[in-house]
Amino acid sequence: MSELRVFDTFSAEVRALLDHTAVEKSYSSLGPDGPNELYDFIHGMVGGHGHALGEIVYKAKRFAAKGNREDLLKIAAWAFLIWRFSRD
Amino acid sequence: MRKIIPVLTLLAILLAGCAQTLEHAIWSSPSGTAGYIPPGSAESVLERKLELLQAHIERVLGVSIHFAFMQDDEHATSEFGTSYLEQRHIIIGAQLGTQARIEVMLHEAAHIIMPEWLTYSEAEMFADAVSLDVCRRFGIDTKATTAQYLAKHKHATYILQAYANEIAWAAAVLSGVVE
Secondary structure (H helix, E strand, O other): OOOOOOHHHHHHHHHHHHHHHHHHOOOOOOOOOOOOHHHHHHHHHHOOOHHHHHHHHHHHHHHHHHOOOHHHHHHHHHHHHHHHHOOO | OOOHHHHHHHHHHHHHHHHHHHHHHHHHOOHHHOOOOOOOHHHHHHHHHHHHHHHHHHHHHOOEEEEEOOOOOOOOOOOOEEEEOOOOEEEEEOOOOHHHHHHHHHHHHHHHHOOOOOOHHHHHHHHHHHHHHHHHHOOOOOHHHHHHHHHHHHHHOOHHHHOHHHHHHHHHHHHOOOO
């Protein structure tokens, strides 16, 4: 993680996370704003955002216990996906 | 009157228990999909999950999955499902219902990614444990059928502890949530 703790760095790290996670799991990525087949799969299987919310809680607890700042980026990435795919 | 009091007390406890069970179930249900689902449409939800799961497994494991009747297939090891590691191919019994297809598909997919040195009973224990774990994550209760099936492999239950990490990893891969 970059030592420069500014918002642009944070958002760039979250963007990279959103891009790489899909590719690592054999899903294509057209960027954070493109189609997200992996999230569609998980959302469809769980029947909602329950899994994503669980990931946030899990990573928040893990950050509280271990203090790894990457967990904060993962929380932000999951929060973005929920924000993006939630119905009004 | 004295005889009635214990009966009434027992009834009150039972009713309170039912209320707590309902309250727990309500809180456990995701708010995002809250609403009345008419009986019968649960099957279509399950069919959608089967479609999603098949596409996911084919993509992530690089396998092809087909449904067929295998009674007359001499290469099939079971009439319910068979996986061919070399050919990256899985066949699921076409006679199975939707939930059974999901269970068997996950079981056969687990065979593709399990440690290759397991014995037959160990492999069955591993694969069904993975299937159970993934189904549980996606709100499908298969514990009874899993336990019933694995009862003939009781001597291999040590696999559940010895390979707990590998089972969890395989379940995470098939769930699409491995970190």
